[in-house]
Amino acid sequence: MPKTSVVYHSGYGHTQRVAEAVAEGAAATLIAISSEGDISEADWATLKDSAAIIFGTPTYMGGPSWQFKKFADASSKIWMQQGWKDKVFGGFTNSGSLNGDKHSTLSYLQVLASQHGGLWVSLGLMPANTLAASRSDINNLGGSMGVLVQSPTDAGADAIPQGDIDTALAYGKRVAAIAARLG
Ligand SMILES: Cc1cc2nc3c(=O)[nH]c(=O)nc-3n(C[C@H](O)[C@H](O)[C@H](O)COP(=O)(O)O)c2cc1C
Numbered sequence: 237m238p239k240t241s242v243v244y245h246s247g248y249g250h251t252q253r254v255a256e257a258v259a260e261g262a263a264a265t266l267i268a269i270s271s272e273g274d275i276s277e278a279d280w281a282t283l284k285d286s287a288a289i290i291f292g293t294p295t296y297m298g299g300p301s302w303q304f305k306k307f308a309d310a311s312s313k314i315w316m317q318q319g320w321k322d323k324v325f326g327g328f329t330n331s332g333s334l335n336g337d338k339h340s341t342l343s344y345l346q347v348l349a350s351q352h353g354g355l356w357v358s359l360g361l362m363p364a365n366t367l368a369a370s371r372s373d374i375n376n377l378g379g380s381m382g383v384l385v386q387s388p389t390d391a392g393a394d395a396i397p398q399g400d401i402d403t404a405l406a407y408g409k410r411v412a413a414i415a416a417r418l419g
Contacts, residue, residue: 238419240264240412241283243275244292244328245303251294251330253393254385257401258290258328261408273306284314288324288357288415290408291348295331295341308348318353324418325349326357326411328383328404330396342381355418357411359383361403371397374406383407 242259244267246252252268259266265286267279283289293304300308314320327345329338349356359380364373376399377384385400387393 237263237412238287238415239282239285240288240290240408240415241267241286242290242292242408243267243269243279243283243307245269245273245294245301245307247271247294247296247301247303250385250387250393250396251292253396254328254330254383254400254404255292257404258292258383258408261405262288262290262412264288264290264408264412269303269307271303273303275307284319286323287419288326288411289320289349289354290326290328290411291345292328293341293345295329295336295338298337298340300329300341300344311348311352315352321353323352323354324357324411324415325352325354326382326407328385328407330385330387332387332389334377334386336386338379338384339381342379342384346381357414359403359407360410361406364399371399373399374402376400377403
């Protein structure tokens with residue numbers, strides 16, 4: 237099985253819970269970006285060795301957190317050498333509102349992957365959008381580019397709806413399977 241890594245930032249633990257679900261689905265290594273926006277040299281080496289990299293960040297003010305952006309900017313050194321070219325990439329974001337402008341964040345993650353010459357993996361799940369649909373259903377937020385998650389702002393990560401966690405699990409599995417197929 238090719239190595240998959242999930243590199244994410246979480247300010248208050250909600251996005252971390254999503255990262256854990258994606259990593260569980262992908263059997264991936266988890267790399268947390270620190271509150272200072274840094275990862276270790278060993279973490280950079282892990283990313284270099286990975287066939288697939290999945291980015292994760294909360295949506296803050298309609299985009300990635302500054303800590304994730306600092307990580308992305310630091311990856312410009314790798315971009316110079318096209319060191320991540322042809323890797324498989326994916327992404328997820330989490331916010332307080334059902335919409336919350338998460339699309340802007342996912343678009344940014346896709347652009348980052350594309351700058352690195354990567355192969356972006358879509359969500360690949362049909363939306364749950366019938367009258368009977370609920371927040372317990374897979375892809376109930378109806379995304380297609382990557383994983384969208386909504387966390388109530390007055391509760392901890394355990395209040396994230398199961399449908400969103402299941403979506404994250406399924407996406408991790410999909411990214412790892414595609415990396416294996418290309419492997
Ligand atoms: C600085 C800041 C900006 C935020 N901006 C947005 C936003 O644009 N849209 C939204 O729906 N929620 C927004 N939120 C809410 C967070 O996305 C939400 O609480 C999320 O679960 C936080 O994830 P975390 O615990 O991993 O940091 C913002 C929160 C903070 C602290």
